[in-house]
Amino acid sequence: MDPTLLRTLVQVESNSIAHHEHTLPAAPERVVSRTYPAVPQQDPIELQSLRLSRNETAPSPSAPATPREETDLEMSAPATPAEPADAVDALPTLNNPPKNKFRLASCCFQNFLSGLIDSAAGALIPHMEIHYNIGYAVVSLLFIGNALGYIMAAPFVDQMRQRLGRARAMALSQALIAAAFAPFVSAAPFPAVAVGYFFIGFGCAVQLAICNVFCANLRRGTTMLGAMHGSYGVGGTLGPLVATALVAAGAPWNYYYFLTLAIALFNLAFSSWSFAHYEAEQADAAQAGSDPSAAAAAGADFPSRSPAVQQMSAMLVAFSSRVVLLGAIFIFAYQGAEVSISGWVISFLIAARDGDPSTVGYVTSGFWGGITLGRFLLSPVGARVGEKLFVYVLVVGAAVFQLLVWWVPNIVGEAVSVAVVGLLLGPVWPCAAVVFMRNLSRREQVSGLSVVSAFGSSGGAVAPFTTGILAQAAGTFVLHPIAIALFAVMVLCWFGLPGSIKRRTE
Template identity: 65%
Template sequence: MEAATLFQALVKVESNSLPQAPQRAVARTYPAVPQQNNDIELRPLARPSARPSVSGVTTPRDLEMSVPNTPGAGEQPDDPLNAFEVLPGISDPPMNRFRLAVCCTQNLLMGLVDSAPGALIPYIEKHYGIGYAIVSLIFIGNALGFIAAAPFVDAIRMRLGRAKTCSLAALCLALGFIPLLAAAPFPAIVVGYFFIGFGSAINLAIGNVFTANLKNGTVFLGIQHGSYGVGGTVGPLIATSIVSRLGAQAWNKYYLLTISFSVANAAFYLWSFWNYENETSADTALSQHHAGETASSPRTELGAMLGAFQSRAVLLGATFIFAYQGAEVSISGWVISFLIATRNGDPTAVGNVTSGFWGGITLGRFLLSPVGARVGEKRFVYFLTVGAAVFQLLVWFVPNIIGEAVSLAIVGLLLGPIYPCAATVFMRNLSRQEQVSGLGVISAFGSSGGAVAPFTTGLLAQAAGTFVLHPIAIGLFGAMLVCWFILPATRKRTE
């Protein structure tokens, strides 16, 4: 009996020592962590087409300007839409295919416009009885148009939307072609180039931002700017063919093609971008709590513009593109005059040399831009710039038109991928809110190099000879290398 009693007591003690069910846990608080009273659970990602502003008014979603570039800036920790960024694709939404197409056709038109003076300048000089220095004013008019557009690109986009903005910009180009087509007095030609530059700056900035924010943006930028090379390749061929068949006095007939192209692009822009701001995308994250204020406040628009001027990446990018565009347009615009004056070339024959240069740019952008995306844009641009300078020296010192034509085509091949690679790096150095304003400044003030450098080349060629083209181009390549070295490298975005 005593043993049985001891056994029962042991069983009772052991039963009381077994683990008991825990009571309801009390949440521990940390001062640095925002506290929430709601239970933690997985919430599905929403696909909103609009977000309410502070005033309670629903505003359209902006696919590009909505996601902050760096985490932590103005984010709410309980907002699942701020968790990650997914870039839209070429087929998501499906209309992006047509939007990329119209950006490519616009760049093709710009190539047709920028490459034509190289073949037409000798005939324009003869028609108006002017020299190198005066005819170079067309480049200045173009530059002033680019610069004048810079402060208004983002403001116009916010107020009108991309569809109307790009369509009106294309019509602005058509307006600029009218004096050229009519062979109006030369001051009207310069004014026409102002409108061409203004419209081109708007479409270039918006097109670059749209394309760079797609998945595989570097590749698609290569396609977009490769279209510019296509226009640059066929432009001199068409212009030379027109004056060869119809006579030197028919140089203005070339612009019948460009004015038709710009009107067609205006309609294409309006159709393809019409519903852009209101579309939803499952792959696009969204975070913009003051969309209504940003879209309607002129002070905010001015602040964004001034902020772009204060950005180191924008200033270096503008200087880099200034030198790049200056070298590209100077070579395209004056190499024919160099071959005629220095190498005694036949104008009807050497006019096609410019097409070889633009053909090289086209192949470079289509074929070499994906290489830059693989090996790294920052490193790739160094190689391309140094190579272009070496072959430009060969164009300068090899006294053979065929050899110079081949070297010039290789210069174009190496210059081609630089713009899309550089645009990708610039975009990574800018926040979403800065991209349109920043790209507007880079495009406007950078592309003004495509006017200042050819104009300076024309002035010096008038005084010393057309050989000055080569030291100017090589000096601009050196400026590109300095800017590229100072520009900070950035990591690729997670797509």
Template identity: 50%
Template sequence: MKLGRAKCYALSMSLLVAGFVIIICKPPFPAVVASFFLLGLGMAVCLALNNVYCANLANSTAALGGLHGSYGVGGVVGPLVATAMASHGVRWSLFYCINLALSLFNLAFAVWSFANYEKELPAQLLGALQQTASRQANGGESRSRSRLLKQVVKDKTTLLGALFIFAYQGAEVSISGWVVSFLISYRHGDPSHVGYVSAGFWAGITLGRFFLSHPAHFIGEKLSVILLVIGSIAFQLMTWLIPNIIGDAVAVAIVGLLLGPVYPCATAVFSKLLPRSMQTSSVLHPICVGLYGVMLVAWASLPRVAKRSE
């Protein structure tokens, strides 16, 4: 609220630019770790801004489908380009030149797009923002932030949304990251071919977000997510139980197709349940809140470690 939308986008893109520059220079490993911290921070801020903006458009579900469909495009194209570059002896770090170029473009384009964003806000919302700024100027900034944080942490929608997104992200990353290992270890697939199954999964994610998010809006987001998750369970079981690589590859792609609209639908529902003042905080932190909560529960549930007698 203090920086404004354009400067926040500039900050997030600048963090990405800095992270990619560090990686391209092929520094020592500790510097690579630091660069990925910058990348994670920049992506988190950018994702929160994008979600809040798209969630408040007229057809929010379709807009969010397009937003996260582009994420799926990167999931499909990125591994293919990286594999092609590596197979031709190109240094691995140079792959990130592509990411750097995209980040520089987004930096300039986002600042230009949102330069007058606050001036074009509806009068009611603009008045609320001005009141907030006035309270901050009068010394109420820390109290306002503390109150908002408490409100977000106690909010039922935020907590349930955190748990939902945590589970969704875990399933998505697990399938895309481990299905190749599963096919090699248990289906005895050729490593040079089964790697494309992961690309098929991301292709399904992309198509689902582009083409199923809009119909899901008309069916109803809550009902659509239930049906999509049930379908994903069915095809995941097929992947597990059918001892055929081609069948597994098709089933995994369909799982991606069905999972694709789930995230846009969920974000659209969260935005309708949350007031505007809480949206950025609630969208930015759900995964972290969910992760920490599940970590604590899982850790506390572990059996006690028996003391060694020797």
């Protein structure tokens, strides 16, 4: 190429570049914000902080730092992964700690004894009336004494657990129950027997509240509670069988209570051993965990030396809880219906159906056998279906079969219907206890369950006592409208209870 032509081309290209060269744009003037009274105002977004977080370059020391507010996007991001919204407590299992399996067995044996005590009353009441020459109204004082024991125990259960620990509290409850059998085995005058039922109620209230809290806080709590309360049904099934067999063989009615005394002494030793060092194990597990809030919540469950004022304050908090109040009325109606049916259905069959006292006593065993099967077989179904819906179905079904017991004038058909009523009522307590525990904090659990148990036992006394008074005046058929009315109260209370809340780490 000609050098002159090349020089001309380079000169033209250079002039073109110089002609199109632009300088960097100047910074725009600050925009004046406009305020509109009808529009909500927001803080300006600091783009500098967003640019820094994107480019990951720190400002120079001489540059002024942009103020960081809590509303900044960068400040709102957590430094560590957040806990999932549905996170729940890590629950102990049946095998971890290894001693839990023996603790569950201890709870089952204690409930088994309660079933033996409660169910035998229906079969032994006719013989006690003959022995003491008393009527329905006077013998119903046994239920009142039992209820007073539960009610008196409610304010003290949590204090006993905190001051004595679970092992000693359970040992004390079994010692009270064993001592209460002294008037029974000696066939003492009837007032002494009624006082004995008071101490039985006090001891059973302590063991029931502690056992419910322990089982509900295990993994698969509904199944564990079903096993525990199913053991109550086993005792309820065997109690009338043994009692009826003894009196049919000519033995005095009080010989039955030698059996319950022996089991109470066994429970005294077994519960003391199985729950020994329970609080220390839970404290170690809480300290080993990574969540400090869980450790603090677990520590609140151990024995403490808090003042009595704080303990009574916890009880007042439990009384002010809607879950506790509705749950207490629910269990009041449930246990009232359960004990009324088991305690008076034999008298109904004898008076209204001309049943043989030596054979109809086994109908109560069928009722408690249904409760046992229901708690073992149907409680896991409630966990899968949902406790809230499942209880509705159970209570309505129990009311229908209770109507059949009332309207079908056939002892065999009534015996089958009574057994079905027990089958449907069986899972109600375990399912209800799980719903209560989900909606109570750790600090409220023992005191709240104590209140619920106390009201339940008072229902198990007031309803049978009322049935006895009305039966004395009108006839034993009053059992059925009373039971159906109690089922209606259960449905209303259950409607007001929340069922979907999961208790989170506190």
